[in-house]
Amino acid sequence: VEKNPAEPEFHQAVKEVLESLRVVVEEREEEFRREGLLERLVEPERQFKFRVPWVDDKGNVQVNTGYRVQFNSAIGPYKGGLRLHPSVNLGIIKFLGFEQIFKNSLTGLPIGGGKGGSDFDPKGKSDREVMAFCQSFMTELCKYIGADTDVPAGDIGTGAREIGYMFGQYKRIRGVYEGVLTGKGLSYGGSLARKEATGYGLLYLTEEMLKLNGQEMAGKTVSISGSGNVAIYAAEKATQMGAKVVTVSDSTGWVYDAEGIDVEALKEIKEVKRARLTEYQNYRPNAEYHPGKGVWSVKVDIALPCATQNELDLEDAKQLVANGCLAVAEGANMPTTLEATEYLQANQVLFAPGKAANAGGVATSALEMSQNSERLSWTFEEVDSKLKKIMVDICHNMADAAKRYGAEGNYVVGANIAGFEKVTDAMLAQGIC
Numbered sequence: 001v002e003k004n005p006a007e008p009e010f011h012q013a014v015k016e017v018l019e020s021l022r023v024v025v026e027e028r029e030e031e032f033r034r035e036g037l038l039e040r041l042v043e044p045e046r047q048f049k050f051r052v053p054w055v056d057d058k059g060n061v062q063v064n065t066g067y068r069v070q071f072n073s074a075i076g077p078y079k080g081g082l083r084l085h086p087s088v089n090l091g092i093i094k095f096l097g098f099e100q101i102f103k104n105s106l107t108g109l110p111i112g113g114g115k116g117g118s119d120f121d122p123k124g125k126s127d128r129e130v131m132a133f134c135q136s137f138m139t140e141l142c143k144y145i146g147a148d149t150d151v152p153a154g155d156i157g158t159g160a161r162e163i164g165y166m167f168g169q170y171k172r173i174r175g176v177y178e179g180v181l182t183g184k185g186l187s188y189g190g191s192l193a194r195k196e197a198t199g200y201g202l203l204y205l206t207e208e209m210l211k212l213n214g215q216e217m218a219g220k221t222v223s224i225s226g227s228g229n230v231a232i233y234a235a236e237k238a239t240q241m242g243a244k245v246v247t248v249s250d251s252t253g254w255v256y257d258a259e260g261i262d263v264e265a266l267k268e269i270k271e272v273k274r275a276r277l278t279e280y281q282n283y284r285p286n287a288e289y290h291p292g293k294g295v296w297s298v299k300v301d302i303a304l305p306c307a308t309q310n311e312l313d314l315e316d317a318k319q320l321v322a323n324g325c326l327a328v329a330e331g332a333n334m335p336t337t338l339e340a341t342e343y344l345q346a347n348q349v350l351f352a353p354g355k356a357a358n359a360g361g362v363a364t365s366a367l368e369m370s371q372n373s374e375r376l377s378w379t380f381e382e383v384d385s386k387l388k389k390i391m392v393d394i395c396h397n398m399a400d401a402a403k404r405y406g407a408e409g410n411y412v413v414g415a416n417i418a419g420f421e422k423v424t425d426a427m428l429a430q431g432i433c
């Protein structure tokens, strides 16, 4: 905390991981101490912070701050998304990059951990303004990334449009056509099923976790927060599995639809019109719109937080437990506070942490990298079946690791241990670096 002040989200992520690794660390304490392993693990290999000047539609210069944190490359090139949101600062990017190390390790694919972004807000900007920002951002970022060194992807605020503008600028400056970004459009190297991957993957893992505990998705009622990329495709897959999704939200309010969220209407509002959720009632007059927070007050079997960090706190957890909630699986990164997680687990709610539950996005990004290297495109079914297998494997790996260390059913501990073991083995094998 003294070394990195004003980075509360980063401290929170490190605390959560290290506390759950206590059993492993105690077993190999002497070796880890001698090797400075934990000290190396929490210090990014490299971090960049840069100026991003761009010209708005009125002809005025705007200045944002850009970040890229290259956290750990022990098992592969840095991989992790770019977040564009006014709340972005170094501490948030570091927390996301740190989580990414273990998440990427859990996928079983050869990708290291990194994250980046900017405090730029794409909301309310014209396409030209978004392009001006993306080009300026990439003009600096392109010095530090590459298909074999660091391959960024989307995150909050960075969708196909932003990735397209950034890819164009990278190609223009560096003069190479390579898979330097994932989440690309299908006409220029993107992968089928990447858009769906995080939401679908979340449901594949949730279904498997339920199975391990003698339950199934079909017939369950589900609340989802957020209405972006992850939330939309989580709602789609949950509905396909026979569950009923009754809520979605954004930063201004939330929708309750007792008949089940109309996913096609949601896609049109968010993906085509880029509009707000207040529009939902135009499609479904019987649905309710509530301003402010409240998604977690609804009685459901399964809760899937898919918006942002720390959006499900202790009070929300208490409400979910009082309503008989069976499982919580994190579509977003660190959406549940530490106290809320502990409360849910203490009350026998199955809890799948984000680094396992939302790993489908980065896993499919790694599949996009493979396709780019091969200069081939796989079918939707091929990518989707690989994704499903990866998520089922992650679920078993986290369950098995928890069991091995005497914490059966504690998937937070299991996911952290399973991710940590591979990274530390690789770090130790590569010497002090």
Ligand code: NDP
Binding pocket: 154, 155, 156, 157, 158, 198, 226, 227, 228, 229, 230, 231, 249, 250, 251, 252, 306, 307, 308, 309, 311, 331, 332, 333, 358, 359, 361, 362
């Ligand atoms: P999007 O930008 O597509 O959507 C984000 C959603 O969350 C929007 O509905 C947004 O509402 C809401 N939201 C964002 N910030 C806040 C806030 N401070 N308070 C309340 N609501 C908020 O992002 P994604 O769906 O891609 O990402 C969602 C989460 O999933 C993030 O935590 C991200 O890191 C994580 N994730 C994403 C992956 C991916 O492949 N996309 C992969 C793995 C994790 P509004 O429109 O009002 O801002």
